[in-house]
Amino acid sequence: MLHRLWQSGMIGLAQSEKIKNFMQKSRATSFLSDKYVAGNSPNKAITKANKFLQEENIRGSFFYLGEYVNSIDLVNINVKNKQAIVRLLKNENIDIHISVDPTQIGYTVSEEIGHKNALDIAKQILAWFKKR
Numbered sequence: 001m002l003h004r005l006w007q008s009g010m011i012g013l014a015q016s017e018k019i020k021n022f023m024q025k026s027r028a029t030s031f032l033s034d035k036y037v038a039g040n041s042p043n044k045a046i047t048k049a050n051k052f053l054q055e056e057n058i059r060g061s062f063f064y065l066g067e068y069v070n071s072i073d074l075v076n077i078n079v080k081n082k083q084a085i086v087r088l089l090k091n092e093n094i095d096i097h098i099s100v101d102p103t104q105i106g107y108t109v110s111e112e113i114g115h116k117n118a119l120d121i122a123k124q125i126l127a128w129f130k131k132r
Contacts, residue, residue: 011068014067014068015068038060038062041081042081042084042085042088043088045062045085046085046088046089046092046094049062049092049094050092050094053094059094059095060094060095060097061095061097061098061099062085062097062098062099063099066078066081066104067101067103067104068103068108069103069104069108069109070108070109071109072106072109072113075104075105075106075108075109075113075117078104078105079104079105079106079117079120079121082098082100082104082105082121083120083121083124085098086098086121086124086125086128087124089128090128090131098121098125100118100121102114102118105117105118105121
């Protein structure tokens with residue numbers, strides 16, 4: 001029960017425009033994004049991941065924020081960015097770990113859309129492995 005209460009609270013915060021704006025624009029929270037967010041685009045994420053690997057021997061995972069969306073426009077942006085990171089990783093010598101949350105890729109809109117997007121992303125990753 002406590003787990004569900006916690007999860008519901010976190011989902012509510014994630015969907016709150018006020019909280020989102022505070023977290024993204026506040027100087028009080030900017031140190032967190034500087035430390036844990038690789039950038040606001042796939043290209044910036046790849047650049048930062050390469051820098052961490054080369055300078056600090058730190059490996060990373062690519063987590064694209066944008067969970068719990070219920071707009072097809074936001075789903076399309078999420079899927080486009082996940083596919084962009086796969087394409088960019090094809091030319092890099094860094095580990096591949098891409099997080100895909102079902103709520104990011106359309107399962108909140110419909111199971112059919114989420115399923116199609118999951119398969120599209122998986123096919124793109126599989127094609128990358130076959131070319132290696």
